[in-house]
Amino acid sequence: MTSRSLLFSGIAITAIIAAGGAFILMHQPTLDAPVGDAIAVLDANGKRIGDYRVPADSTIATEPNAEAILLGKRLLNETARLLPANVGNGLNCNSCHMGQGKLSDANPYINTTNTYPSFNPRANREIELSMRINGCLQRSMNGKPLAADSTEMHAMLSYMNWLRQDVVKGTKVAVRNAGPIDESLVPDPQRGRTIYAAQCAACHGANGQGMKDQAGDYIFPPLWGDDSFNIGAGLARTYKAAQFVKYAMPPAMHLNAPLGAGGVLSDQDALDVAEFFTHMPRPDFAGKVNDWKGLKKPKDARY
Ligand code: HEC
Numbered sequence: 597m598t599s600r601s602l603l604f605s606g607i608a609i610t611a612i613i614a615a616g617g618a619f620i621l622m623h624q625p626t627l628d629a630p631v632g633d634a635i636a637v638l639d640a641n642g643k644r645i646g647d648y649r650v651p652a653d654s655t656i657a658t659e660p661n662a663e664a665i666l667l668g669k670r671l672l673n674e675t676a677r678l679l680p681a682n683v684g685n686g687l688n689c690n691s692c693h694m695g696q697g698k699l700s701d702a703n704p705y706i707n708t709t710n711t712y713p714s715f716n717p718r719a720n721r722e723i724e725l726s727m728r729i730n731g732c733l734q735r736s737m738n739g740k741p742l743a744a745d746s747t748e749m750h751a752m753l754s755y756m757n758w759l760r761q762d763v764v765k766g767t768k769v770a771v772r773n774a775g776p777i778d779e780s781l782v783p784d785p786q787r788g789r790t791i792y793a794a795q796c797a798a799c800h801g802a803n804g805q806g807m808k809d810q811a812g813d814y815i816f817p818p819l820w821g822d823d824s825f826n827i828g829a830g831l832a833r834t835y836k837a838a839q840f841v842k843y844a845m846p847p848a849m850h851l852n853a854p855l856g857a858g859g860v861l862s863d864q865d866a867l868d869v870a871e872f873f874t875h876m877p878r879p880d881f882a883g884k885v886n887d888w889k890g891l892k893k894p895k896d897a898r899y
């Protein structure tokens with residue numbers, strides 16, 4: 597570089613830093629995310645009967661059970677660190693229930709409290725919400741269940757119940773747990789390997805191992821190997837993983853989607869990369885013998 601171009605890049609960098617400083621000054625950081633747009637509340641016939649807004653965490657303090665809700669929030673965010681006896685891998689609940697379960701298409705908890713008890717096809721019976729949470733602990737977290745009457749279970753349920761606000765059972769906030777994917781497409785794992793290297797490896801690692809911070813906590817969660825979800829998890833299934841990846845990954849700033857740059861991948865791209873990483877080595881699930889008993893398995897079931 598010549599001294600002249602060095603000078604110019606110096607000026608450019610100074611200008612960028614100054615602009616950044618001005619931006620920060622103009623946009624005083626608040627302690628919480630802004631309250632989002634109104635989302636329709638639908639009755640059983642799909643008719644709009646009201647509005648729901650994702651509540652700001654600052655409002656938790658005014659709740660009579662604030663302590664339980666706040667503990668639930670922490671447990672869902674920092675599960676691996678806070679519940680080492682129950683979590684058998686490197687994930688937190690909110691590694692998959694993104695944005696604290698407040699985002700459509702990324703496994704939100706918004707309608708969860710009002711959805712249970714409900715029939716669970718995998719178990720072929722009606723289950724309580726605590727049992728559903730334990731399902732994720734044993735499969736997605738490759739760990740052990742929490743007692744239904746434990747402080748921790750109660751705290752997680754309290755957070756989910758707070759998140760629904762005043763939306764009552766029998767009605768539904770118009771968010772999706774996962775977006776649609778074309779199930780007639782056939783996955784190509786070789787193509788998926790190439791997409792993985794281009795779109796995912798920067799954060800999740802060339803070998804799917806994720807990335808840890810200095811404290812040893814994952815900042816980017818692993819996608820396969822011993823610290824990942826086991827073969828019994830919903831995300832171990834190609835089409836379910838593709839739904840998540842298509843709408844929630846790769847995350848980036850300043851765009852809509854669940855946490856940024858959703859919609860980067862086509863259905864075929866998402867399916868190919870999902871087939872690739874879900875079928876890389878991961879823990880087995882001993883309880884698999886009891887799944888889909890007496891029922892037709894979904895086409896992407898792993899066993
Ligand atoms: C590896 C990703 C992953 C992790 C980690 C994970 N989950 Fe899930 N969870 C899912 C997916 C995917 C679904 C949708 C279920 C399906 O269709 O199989 C789900 C479903 C649920 C549901 C049902 C939601 C509803 O409204 O029906 C609850 C509740 C839940 N998870 C709670 C938790 C909790 C609590 C934890 C942590 C202890 C956790 N999950 C960890 C992926 C994950």
Ligand code: HEC
Nearest residue numbers: 690691692694695795796799816817818819841845846847
């Ligand atoms: C910019 C970094 C980044 C990129 C690129 C990225 N991810 Fe992620 N991914 C994350 C983060 C961060 C999370 C955890 C979500 C959270 O903590 O909010 C995550 C979570 C996940 C999860 C659920 C948790 C787990 O570990 O199983 C899957 C699956 C996933 N990503 C797949 C992908 C795929 C496939 C791609 C490429 C198409 C991709 N990601 C690209 C950062 C990234």
